[in-house]
Amino acid sequence: MITLSDVHKTFRARRPLFGAKKPDVHALNGVDLHVQPGEIYGVVGPSGAGKSTLLRSINLLERPDRGSVIVNDQDLTTLSATKLRHARHDIGMIFQHFNLLARSTAIENVALPLQLQGLSKTQRRQRAAALLERVGLADKLDAYPAQLSGGQKQRVAIARALAVQPKVLLSDEATSALDSETADEVLALIRQLRDDFGLTVLLITHDPYVVRSICDSAALLQDGRIAQAAALTELTPDSPLARRLKIATLASETTGSTRHRFVDVPEVSYA
Amino acid sequence: MREALELATWETLYMVGWSALWTVVLGLPLGVLLVVTSRGHLATVPALNAVLGAIVNIGRSLPFIILLVAVVPLTRTLAGTSIGPNAAIVPLTIAAVPFFARIVETSLREVDAGLLETGQALGASRLQIIRKILLPEALPGLVAGITITVVALISYSAMAGVVGAGGLGDLAVRRGYQGYETDITVACVIALVALVQALQSLGDFLARRLTH
Ligand SMILES: Nc1ncnc2c1ncn2[C@@H]1O[C@H](COP(=O)(O)OP(=O)(O)O)[C@@H](O)[C@H]1O
Ligand SMILES: [Mg+2]
Numbered sequence: 001m002i003t004l005s006d007v008h009k010t011f012r013a014r015r016p017l018f019g020a021k022k023p024d025v026h027a028l029n030g031v032d033l034h035v036q037p038g039e040i041y042g043v044v045g046p047s048g049a050g051k052s053t054l055l056r057s058i059n060l061l062e063r064p065d066r067g068s069v070i071v072n073d074q075d076l077t078t079l080s081a082t083k084l085r086h087a088r089h090d091i092g093m094i095f096q097h098f099n100l101l102a103r104s105t106a107i108e109n110v111a112l113p114l115q116l117q118g119l120s121k122t123q124r125r126q127r128a129a130a131l132l133e134r135v136g137l138a139d140k141l142d143a144y145p146a147q148l149s150g151g152q153k154q155r156v157a158i159a160r161a162l163a164v165q166p167k168v169l170l171s172d173e174a175t176s177a178l179d180s181e182t183a184d185e186v187l188a189l190i191r192q193l194r195d196d197f198g199l200t201v202l203l204i205t206h207d208p209y210v211v212r213s214i215c216d217s218a219a220l221l222q223d224g225r226i227a228q229a230a231a232l233t234e235l236t237p238d239s240p241l242a243r244r245l246k247i248a249t250l251a252s253e254t255t256g257s258t259r260h261r262f263v264d265v266p267e268v269s270y271a
Numbered sequence: 272m273r274e275a276l277e278l279a280t281w282e283t284l285y286m287v288g289w290s291a292l293w294t295v296v297l298g299l300p301l302g303v304l305l306v307v308t309s310r311g312h313l314a315t316v317p318a319l320n321a322v323l324g325a326i327v328n329i330g331r332s333l334p335f336i337i338l339l340v341a342v343v344p345l346t347r348t349l350a351g352t353s354i355g356p357n358a359a360i361v362p363l364t365i366a367a368v369p370f371f372a373r374i375v376e377t378s379l380r381e382v383d384a385g386l387l388e389t390g391q392a393l394g395a396s397r398l399q400i401i402r403k404i405l406l407p408e409a410l411p412g413l414v415a416g417i418t419i420t421v422v423a424l425i426s427y428s429a430m431a432g433v434v435g436a437g438g439l440g441d442l443a444v445r446r447g448y449q450g451y452e453t454d455i456t457v458a459c460v461i462a463l464v465a466l467v468q469a470l471q472s473l474g475d476f477l478a479r480r481l482t483h
Contacts, residue, residue: 059392061388061391061392085394085395085396086394087394088391088392088393088394089393089394091392092392093389093392095385095389097385099383099385099386099388099389101386101404101407101408102408102483103407103408103410103411103481103482103483104407112393112403113393113394115403116393116394116395116399116403144483145483146483160393164393164394170392
């Protein structure tokens with residue numbers, strides 16, 4: 001569903017008015033990544049490893065200097081501006097700080113992508129209301145973001161990201177600003193939506209717990225390269241990725257019947 | 272005196288109203304361009320940005336009284352006359368557009384870059400991002416900016432008597448000050464203060480209503 005091949009991205013430092021020029025930052029140094037359809041894939045790595053840059057190059061918010069980004073059998077780096085905009089309709093994205101329009105209500109936020117696609121007002125309201133209901137916010141349609149909790153805001157953002165029925169959902173630390181209970185609920189929602197819509201989810205996080213909770217596969221990003229990638233069921237406990245995910249430690253903490261103990265997220269039902 | 276005051280008030284409102292309208296019509300796009308052509312924004316064009324910035328700075332640094340006289344030929348072309356309230360609208364607009372454009376620029380810069388990026392991720396065109404995200408999110412600031420501009424226009428318009436535009440300022444100077452009719456000066460000043468107060472309150476009210 002998503003295939004990155006040899007993706008490079010360098011941020012060139014600008015010459016400052018005073019003092020020495022800072023060095024360029026090689027954020028991505030030849031990233032290869034393959035995400036299967038319907039999978040929840042997590043990329044972990046230390047801060048500054050290039051995780052956000054990696055995620056942003058998938059919908060070309062950040063255009064790679066080199067390499068190809070194939071989403072849905074289409075190399076996005078070769079597309080014209082108009083074609084790229086269309087391709088982006090198939091790629092939803094959610095963010096750590098939600099990025100909701102502060103002056104629009106929940107339903108207006110969710111209706112925005114529908115409006116961009118030229119749907120009529122009644123169609124937009126209907127679809128947006130249904131989506132908000134789907135994420136458990138049927139009673140918050142006309143609430144402004146300031147009147148919502150962090151978890152509720154992220155649900156609105158998820159509904160907005162899914163409004164035009166994308167095939168792929170990208171998540172940049174979507175639960176990092178939430179308390180752990182709310183984070184669990186949002187993660188459960190993401191998994192539920194993946195199951196229901198056959199979404200492919202690529203999330204990046206600094207938090208090993210998120211990956212252990214909902215990911216099928218994971219990769220460790222280090223110094224702008226994928227150091228290791230594996231399905232979680234096939235992960236060897238003493239590998240770098242397993243250490244990063246703290247899977248070995250967890251296993252030794254548990255009674256030992258299961259080698260990989262994944263923390264289960266409680267199922268949350270949404271009427 | 273009452274009639275003179277009434278007429279002058281209407282003249283002021285006429286000059287300020289029309290020049291405010293033209294200021295928004297011209298200054299808003301200019302402000303948007305100042306922002307979106309800047310480095311790292313929606314449509315980076317550093318050269319255009321530098322030129323626009325320079326034009327705005329020149330406009331802002333000209334003393335209004337000089338502008339008033341300097342643009343007389345232009346006024347004659349655009350307004351068909353170089354005296355009267357219609358003639359004042361041209362220099363008032365020219366003075367206010369760069370002023371307002373800078374305010375627009377400041378308001379738009381307050382909009383979180385994350386929102387613009389979200390627009391891009393949603394597949395919005397640049398024009399859609401400007402119309403559906405940038406401007407709506409900045410609306411309270413823009414309304415406050417229009418209020419500031421209108422108040423500034425009222426004070427500029429007092430100088431427009433130089434081109435025979437009339438208005439409260441002109442009445443206060445010509446009949447009140449130069450004609451030694453102090454009561455007229457006082458009445459004009461009171462009318463101006465009331466006008467500014469009323470407009471500022473209206474602007475504040477609107478800006479508050481728009482903030483969530
Ligand atoms: N727009 C940018 N301009 C310059 N440097 C950037 C930019 N975005 C990211 N970087 C740099 O690239 C590196 C990787 O950043 P990022 O992808 O945000 O890492 P992570 O999300 O893993 O913390 C960091 O050193 C960061 O400072
Ligand atoms: Mg990051």
